[in-house]
Amino acid sequence: MNIQPTKSISREKLNDIGFRVILIPFFGIAIPLLTRLTQDIRPGLWNFKLSYLYTIGIAFIIWEGNRFLVFTLRTYFDWFNKPVKKILALLLVVPFFTVPVSVLLLTGWYHIFAGGLVNNQVVTLSTIIILVSVLFIVHVYETVFLVKEAETEKLKKEQLERAKAEAELEALKNQIDPHFIFNSLNVLSYLIEDAPEKAKQFNEALADVYRYILQNKARDLVMLREEIEFLYDYFSLHKIRFEKAVRLDMFVDEALLDAYLVPPISLQILMENAFKHNEFSDAAPLVITIQLVNDELVVRNEIRKKILRKPSSKIGLQNLGERYKLTTSKEITIEQHDNFFTVKLPVLKIV
Numbered sequence: 001m002n003i004q005p006t007k008s009i010s011r012e013k014l015n016d017i018g019f020r021v022i023l024i025p026f027f028g029i030a031i032p033l034l035t036r037l038t039q040d041i042r043p044g045l046w047n048f049k050l051s052y053l054y055t056i057g058i059a060f061i062i063w064e065g066n067r068f069l070v071f072t073l074r075t076y077f078d079w080f081n082k083p084v085k086k087i088l089a090l091l092l093v094v095p096f097f098t099v100p101v102s103v104l105l106l107t108g109w110y111h112i113f114a115g116g117l118v119n120n121q122v123v124t125l126s127t128i129i130i131l132v133s134v135l136f137i138v139h140v141y142e143t144v145f146l147v148k149e150a151e152t153e154k155l156k157k158e159q160l161e162r163a164k165a166e167a168e169l170e171a172l173k174n175q176i177d178p179h180f181i182f183n184s185l186n187v188l189s190y191l192i193e194d195a196p197e198k199a200k201q202f203n204e205a206l207a208d209v210y211r212y213i214l215q216n217k218a219r220d221l222v223m224l225r226e227e228i229e230f231l232y233d234y235f236s237l238h239k240i241r242f243e244k245a246v247r248l249d250m251f252v253d254e255a256l257l258d259a260y261l262v263p264p265i266s267l268q269i270l271m272e273n274a275f276k277h278n279e280f281s282d283a284a285p286l287v288i289t290i291q292l293v294n295d296e297l298v299v300r301n302e303i304r305k306k307i308l309r310k311p312s313s314k315i316g317l318q319n320l321g322e323r324y325k326l327t328t329s330k331e332i333t334i335e336q337h338d339n340f341f342t343v344k345l346p347v348l349k350i351v
Contacts, residue, residue, distance in 0.1 A: 054112065058130075061101065094134060187202065205237050212233065230267075231248075
């Protein structure tokens with residue numbers, strides 16, 4: 001079976017120096033005392049010191065060897081994709097290295113410090129304790145790695161979701177331009193034929209409106225005052241054409257205009273939607289009312305359904321709803337009852 005590395009892992013990513021500096025000497029001294037290995041040592045202070053230095057060396061070799069194996073296995077197996085293979089590899093490799101090396105080094109200790117008289121019972125007990133200790137330390141390492149990998153995966157997922165949301169938001173913003181241009185050019189074309197003087201006024205007003213769009217389409221939020229002023233400019237385009245057939249009633253306290261934020265070009269879409277789907281005339285004007293109620297802009301108009309030559313794509317409201325969710329994590333409310341069409345836009349209060 002051909003096993004290829006799944007990823008490149010840098011050992012320096014785990015700072016375990018302090019961990020090793022403390023525990024390697026600890027195990028190098030504690031295990032000989034626990035198994036009474038040092039009771040067979042030849043008399044002499046230097047023999048005693050050197051024998052413990054040797055057992056600390058055993059602990060160092062066993063620790064570093066297994067550490068190398070654990071890091072190496074991580075490049076081939078990970079807990080998220082290959083958990084069973086990871087466990088089997090650890091259970092096979094760790095004892096395969098630890099047991100023979102421990103027996104060999106402990107036997108060498110007896111030849112150096114105990115005259116070659118090997119106590120097999122002590123060697124066996126010491127090897128078992130070393131193996132259990134190694135498995136425990138490996139478990140600690142893998143737990144730390146697993147936590148780090150989980151955090152990394154979570155961070156990557158959040159970054160991907162954020163990048164996706166930003167890409168979706170940018171795509172939705174870019175949809176505004178062709179939609180707005182298409183409708184405006186239709187109106188301008190109509191005025192050029194029927195009212196050239198009004199067409200000139202419309203063209204100048206259109207330039208002001210489009211300037212706002214260009215300046216703010218890249219922004220996620222704008223002051224409510226800016227959006228309201230833009231809406232008046234946009235409404236003036238339709239006022240030039242329809243005169244008394246359209247009316248805008250604004251019921252927002254002047255003092256609150258600088259207290260809230262709203263996604264740009266939101267109200268324009270609702271006004272455009274009202275003009276597109278409703279019949280109106282001088283005798284029966286289309287009245288659009290805007291109120292600020294409980295941190296929501298309530299936009300309402302009477303329903304007088306217009307018969308459209310082509311079915312509506314509903315891209316305007318759909319676009320607005322998606323932009324609102326991506327920008328503010330809030331949803332717009334669309335209601336249709338009592339012969340009125342109402343849209344409620346949550347606004348963000350400036351703290």
